[in-house]
Amino acid sequence: MAGPSQNTHFSSSGAAAETSIGPNHPLQEILAVLHCGRRFLVCSHVRPDGDALGSMLACGMMLEQMGKQADLVSPDSIPMLYRRLPGAARIRTAPVPQEFSAEPYDAVILLECDGLERSGLRGLENLFLINLDHHVSGRPYANLNWIDHGAPSVGEMVYRLAMAAGARLTAEMATCLYTTVLTDTGGFSYGSVRASTFELARELVQAGADPIRIAQEVCYSTPISKMLLLGAALNTLHREGRVAWLWVTHQDMVRTCAAEEDCEGIVNFAVGVAGIEAAVFLRELPDGSVRMSLRSKGKTSVAAVAEQLGGGGHQNASGCTVPGPLSRALQDVRERLRYALATVPESS
DSSP states (O other): OSOOOOOOOOOOOTTTTTTOOTTSSHHHHHHHHHHSSSEEEOOOOOSSSSSHHHHHHHHHHHHHTOEEEEEEESSSSOGGGTSSTTTGOEEEEEGGGGGGSOOSSSSEEESSSSSHHHHOSSSSTEEEEEEEEEEOEEEEHHHHHHHETTTOEEEEHHHHHHHTTTTOOOOOHHHHHHHHHHHHOOOOOTTTOOOOHHHHHHHHHHTTTTTTHHHHHHHHOOOOHHHHHHHHEEEEEEEETTTTEEEHHHHHHHTTTOGGGGGGHHHHHHHTTTTTEEEEEEEEESSSSSEEEEOOTTTOHHHHHHHHHHEOOOOSSSEEESSOHHHHHHHHHHHHHHHHHHHHOOOO
């Protein structure tokens, strides 16, 4: 296909209302590829969350408005919390997305993936790749890269792309994008929130997003399995100075009939304790390895800790998977969190 093929990397401060796009902005090159192509694959990361799913759906709606064909593919199933998002049934689950297309894709749009392996999909290596990411661990591995560490969600970046493409902000698109902002800012509480975040939320609500309904579906639709798992985790809650931790074993998962998605948000109960600046929730996997979810307040960067352990994410919300056993993983991450906190003054 025609279009730019050079590798472009850009990082900005993340203004949601950005309207002026200079000639060297990666949006220009991304738009050129979108206009030239006809068929696109849109994907995000394994274990998709609200930002990943809402962004995929909004990106697909934008491409359809442009008269393009878009396949939305995830390696993992959609968590129950997000199955009522507009168009959610369009997202297909498969490890090899090419099976959905009789023709080759003109480009792949990867949303908040810091590498191809993060997508969990196979067969993307020889395709034209467009990388949109806002994580501090984001890196320019694709043919075109737009990395904005200041954006509170990748959904905000999709919004800016859609507006630059001349797309119409429908109520369905606004609902998906509002979900990305709500979930990836921890309910507008993480350090990436700024005045422009609320400006974007206001515009999305004016376009038809219902903030009450979205909050109720995301925050107040907890399955009983998650409540039982939360009880098991809270029984292990400990703190030491400004660090808190809690965990569940694989047996806890089995006993409570919990799904992987039920683990989302449990770490927030630890970081929400008064006086805690950093927290970690550990989950023992069936093979004995350990999945960690890290959270912090203020200037403490758990992204740096996650990157040391092979993961990544946001400054205040990150994750990684490490070898077991659980006791050793816990000791290691506690030491790293203590070291990270040692350089950050205590909050007043």
